[in-house]
Amino acid sequence: MAIVLEKVVETFYKNLEEGKITGKKCTKCGAVEFPPVYACNSCGCWDMEWVEISGKAKMHSIVMPAPLSSKPEYKALGKFAYGEIELEEGSRLNGVVRGINKKKRQEILAKGQLPVDVKAAIYQRDGYKTVVFDLVEE
Amino acid sequence: MNQTKVNKYLRSVSIIGVGCTPFMYTVDKEETNGLTDGEMFGYAALKAMEDAGVNPQDVDFYFHGEASPLNGSNYLTPNIQIANWFGMKGKASIHHSEACCTGYYAIEEAVNAVASGKYNCVLSGCVEFGDGVAVPGHPYKREKMTMERFLTTTAWLYDRAYTRSLMAGQELIYDDAAEWYKRTRGITDQEMDDTLNWMCINNRRNASKNELAIERTPYEDIAKEKGFDNVMDYMRSPYNPKMGDFLRAGGLELKCDGAAAVIVCATDMVDKYMGNKSHKPIEVLGVGCAAVEASNPHFEVRATEEAIRQVYEVTGVKPEEIDLFYANDFIITSHLIAAEIAGYLPYGEGWKYICEGRTAYDGDKPINTNGGRTSFGHAHAASGLADLYEAVRQMRGEAGEGQVKFTPKTTMLRGYGGAQNICTYIIRTID
Numbered sequence: 001m002a003i004v005l006e007k008v009v010e011t012f013y014k015n016l017e018e019g020k021i022t023g024k025k026c027t028k029c030g031a032v033e034f035p036p037v038y039a040c041n042s043c044g045c046w047d048m049e050w051v052e053i054s055g056k057a058k059m060h061s062i063v064m065p066a067p068l069s070s071k072p073e074y075k076a077l078g079k080f081a082y083g084e085i086e087l088e089e090g091s092r093l094n095g096v097v098r099g100i101n102k103k104k105r106q107e108i109l110a111k112g113q114l115p116v117d118v119k120a121a122i123y124q125r126d127g128y129k130t131v132v133f134d135l136v137e138e
Numbered sequence: 139m140n141q142t143k144v145n146k147y148l149r150s151v152s153i154i155g156v157g158c159t160p161f162m163y164t165v166d167k168e169e170t171n172g173l174t175d176g177e178m179f180g181y182a183a184l185k186a187m188e189d190a191g192v193n194p195q196d197v198d199f200y201f202h203g204e205a206s207p208l209n210g211s212n213y214l215t216p217n218i219q220i221a222n223w224f225g226m227k228g229k230a231s232i233h234h235s236e237a238c239c240t241g242y243y244a245i246e247e248a249v250n251a252v253a254s255g256k257y258n259c260v261l262s263g264c265v266e267f268g269d270g271v272a273v274p275g276h277p278y279k280r281e282k283m284t285m286e287r288f289l290t291t292t293a294w295l296y297d298r299a300y301t302r303s304l305m306a307g308q309e310l311i312y313d314d315a316a317e318w319y320k321r322t323r324g325i326t327d328q329e330m331d332d333t334l335n336w337m338c339i340n341n342r343r344n345a346s347k348n349e350l351a352i353e354r355t356p357y358e359d360i361a362k363e364k365g366f367d368n369v370m371d372y373m374r375s376p377y378n379p380k381m382g383d384f385l386r387a388g389g390l391e392l393k394c395d396g397a398a399a400v401i402v403c404a405t406d407m408v409d410k411y412m413g414n415k416s417h418k419p420i421e422v423l424g425v426g427c428a429a430v431e432a433s434n435p436h437f438e439v440r441a442t443e444e445a446i447r448q449v450y451e452v453t454g455v456k457p458e459e460i461d462l463f464y465a466n467d468f469i470i471t472s473h474l475i476a477a478e479i480a481g482y483l484p485y486g487e488g489w490k491y492i493c494e495g496r497t498a499y500d501g502d503k504p505i506n507t508n509g510g511r512t513s514f515g516h517a518h519a520a521s522g523l524a525d526l527y528e529a530v531r532q533m534r535g536e537a538g539e540g541q542v543k544f545t546p547k548t549t550m551l552r553g554y555g556g557a558q559n560i561c562t563y564i565i566r567t568i569d
């Protein structure tokens with residue numbers, strides 16, 4: 001397949017406006033790149049196709065926001081934490097997870113529940129939509 | 139994660155001279171207020187040449203590193219703006235910038251240039267004005283960098299397309315490594331907090347013996363002055379507040395101004411260049427490099443693992459052969475995790491070595507004998523070469539009061555920065 005000069009980033013954000021969270025899937029090895037990029041980082045193949053991701057994911061680590069690691073506009077997220085996210089499709093990325101405060105983290109760690117289930121959500125920022133995750137409560 | 143197989147150099151390269159300015163807040167003192175790029179870089183460069191025993195005309199090429207030239211120096215091409223200052227007019231140079239990792243890539247670049255055979259003797263220097271930034275429109279005036287301006291410019295370190303939008307990668311730099319260490323080693327929050335505090339205390343003890351360091355008052359003295367009998371009570375107090383999830387104020391870099399430089403040459407030409415100098419050359423055995431962008435989980439850990447794997451593989455050096463270790467620790471946790479990943483401290487035990495003071499300059503496993511970024515200071519690009527300057531002094535037995543209790547023969551330095559590059563290398567004294 002030909003290498004195409006393509007607006008991947010704009011498409012990703014436009015898809016979010018339409019309620020779809022999308023990545024790029026490698027046609028050779030099946031790995032999913034999220035967020036989407038030109039080539040597969042697992043096998044190097046650049047024949048990639050758009051896919052909608054299911055949103056199902058696991059959170060493997062929990063770091064709480066603090067004075068250094070927050071911004072005034074993050075207040076709108078409510079209670080949240082940062083951590084390592086693994087999508088059902090296999091990609092791993094650093095993400096924001098809503099629904100976790102210090103007490104909730106304590107509970108999760110005390111029960112040895114990591115990784116916990118989370119679900120991707122579309123979140124409105126100033127001028128564009130992005131992706132955050134929500135803790136899935138049992 | 140992708141890996142790289144590193145090949146051996148085409149010829150051996152050695153460090154023959156080093157130079158370093160004090161790390162300073164230049165604007166704060168009359169005698170340093172108004173120092174320029176040429177004066178700072180030029181001082182470090184000439185000191186390195188003097189130390190090596192070479193004349194500027196002997197040097198074939200120079201590398202120039204600066205993390206934030208537009209912000210700190212009002213320059214786009216900072217290597218050219220200083221080209222008349224140290225006797226090398228007309229010689230080629232290049233500028234490179236890998237943020238806080240710049241001073242480590244300074245070695246990678248210089249060694250490659252000589253190992254390839256193109257040049258025989260190369261200068262590599264770095265300068266940074268992390269505290270006193272150039273006033274545009276004036277020939278030498280500087281003004282203090284505000285925290286607001288610093289945060290605005292460090293935001294440029296992160297990918298605009300996705301990382302900034304996703305909000306996590308740029309925030310995890312402060313605490314991700316501490317969370318990872320605590321979880322994977324199974325230690326408590328209290329043990330992690332004590333370990334972070336002991337790294338600050340040890341770094342400061344080291345800096346108290348180093349005349350180039352920016353902050354030299356031991357934490358024990360500061361604690362006493364504030365009415366604490368026990369230094370750890372002070373470290374846990376509101377005087378040292380939690381700024382991150384784990385990180386306290388004392389574990390953050392002291393951003394400042396400084397410059398440092400090194401001269402490297404082909405090892406088989408050492409006698410020609412060093413003339414009557416009597417110190418032993420120090421060979422660069424190998425360099426390992428990796429980069430893991432900040433949206434990737436545990437970026438610092440993963441990139442450090444790969445870079446260290448490369449450098450051990452290409453050099454054949456074993457972790458137990460490393461006598462001395464440096465880690466760029468602008469977030470102090472780096473110092474613990476890098477030393478453990480390198481096998482300089484045993485897996486899961488490194489935190490104990492730190493809490494027992496064994497990693498201070500007078501311990502059996504010294505780390506960051508100059509005081510690291512939290513006490514020696516962080517003139518961003520220049521910090522890596524300042525670490526090398528200190529390592530070379532230690533390996534020559536010239537570190538004075540701060541000399542480690544033995545003569546280190548083999549040293550590893552691990553650079554980190556720029557969301558996120560890792561460059562790690564091993565150097566060994568030639569007998």
Ligand SMILES: [Zn+2]
Pocket residue numbers: 026027028029030031040041042043044045
């Ligand atoms: Zn693939």
